[in-house]
Amino acid sequence: MADLLPGLLICLMAVQTIQHDRNTSRTNTDKPPGVIPKTFKGRISKFNHTNQQPNTLQPDDAATAYITGVLSTWAIPSSYILAMLVGIPSNAYILTFLRVRLRAKSLSTVILYLNLACSDLLLLFSLVLRVHYHFNGNNWIFGEISCRLITALFYGNVYCSAQTIACISLKRYLAVVRPFLYRRLAKTTLAVWTCLIVWFLFGAAIVPELLVRQSYQVTQLGVTTCHDVLPLEEKSHSPLVTYRLMLVFLGFIVPFLICIYAHVAVVYHLGQSGCDWRPFIRVSTLVFIIFVACFLPSGILHIAHYIRLFSSGDDRLYGYYRVAVCLCCFHSCLDPFLCMLISKTAASELQFISFRGIPQRLAVTT
Structure with a gap:
């Protein structure tokens, strides 16, 4: 599954590019004269504004290509359906699995x-x-x-998942690299406070999305878009650009850097411990690679989208960003399987510290 996701991303990006090129050649001669292009806030951001109706926007070529193209009308929703069919039952099952399989002294992990x-x-x-x-x-x-509610829940939980994964990686880092400090910590209390902080950040991330208008009519295409077309020049939307870039930093870049450091440090210290930790290292590396493959494209494309938007007014990266966000959804359906895989590896002969306590040889060598 992890090997197929990058290939799917590349194929869908190619489809988006072909669709945009076709639409550009078709609509370049159809632009109404005298309309001054303006920049719009959000995912597809460069549009022609019309005052014929309130809350009405007129899209440019890139927006029209995305709204009418096979990428957004078939590929993206099909990916969502696949993620839901796999992820909802597996995450529901993992709630029972965690409660039954993990011991009480691993309550912080639970x-x-x-x-x-x-x-x-x-x-x-x-x-x-x-x-x-x-x-x-x-x-x-x-x-x-x-x-507004669906948009807030969607993006808020993408960041919430990434932050929680970073917290799990940090916990594993402390258990392996700083075992004596780890034993002195009030792990359950820290886990509770960590989750509360994550959900506080989740609330801070969704409040702006709940306060501003998200749906606008696109009369040229006869549709009402949700979040995909937002006017940048409006006072209610313009401050959100900086705010969303800050969320990318706190919700993705910081967790990503934590995961990188924690994974490298854990692998290095396990390799120096004198025990055969290769099975767990392989599993941990697989989990890390899947995390990178699912979250890195969306973070890079999100930042690149805003850079290109404000430097040249080019908003064509938005369609690619929407495909990359699909990978984040796939990670949500893979999390239960990764959790079970790690716990099964840890509960075997490896006796991983987060589940069963500190192996004596590892504690001595660290």
Whole structure:
């Protein structure tokens, strides 16, 4: 599955590029004269504004290519359906698995994985209405309030999942690299406070999405978009650009750097411990690679989208960013299997510290 996801991303990007080129050649001669292009806030950001109706926007070529293209009307919702079919039952099962399989003295681990499962479930449930939206030709029929709520839950839980994974990686780092400090910590209390902080950041991430308008009519195409077309020049939207870039930093870049450092440090110290930790190292490396493959493209494309948007007014990266976000959804459906794989490896002859206590030889060597 992990090997297929990057290939799927490349194929879908190629489809988006072909669709955009076709649409550009078709619409370049159809632009109304005298319309001054303006920059719009959000995912597809460069549009021609019309004052014929309130809350109405007129898209440019890139926006039209995305809204009418096979990428957003078939490929993305199909990916969401696959993620839901796999992720919802598996995350529901993992809630029972964690409660039954892990021992009471690993309560801190249980709390973190329960937090991850809850975040993944909220993310996957938020895809239900978005699937209908995309299959309906990117036409939102559920009203403004539901658009704000679904948008907030979607992006908030993407960041929440990444932050929780970073916390799990940091816990594993302390257990392996700083075992004596780890034994002195009030792990359950710290796990509870960590989850509360993560959900506080989740709340801070979704509040702006709940306060501003997210749905706009696109009369040229006969649809009402949800979040995909937002006017940058409006005072309610313009401050959100800086805010969203800050969320990318706190919700992705910081967790990503924590995961990189923690993984490298854990692998190095296990390799120096004198025990045969190769099975766990292989599993841990697989989990890390999947995390990178699922979250790195969306983070890079999100930042690159805003850089190109404000440097040259080019918003074509938005379609690719939406494909990359699909990979984050796939990670939400893979998390339960990765959790079970790690716990099974740790509960075997490796006796990993987060589940069974500190192996004596590892504690001596570290």
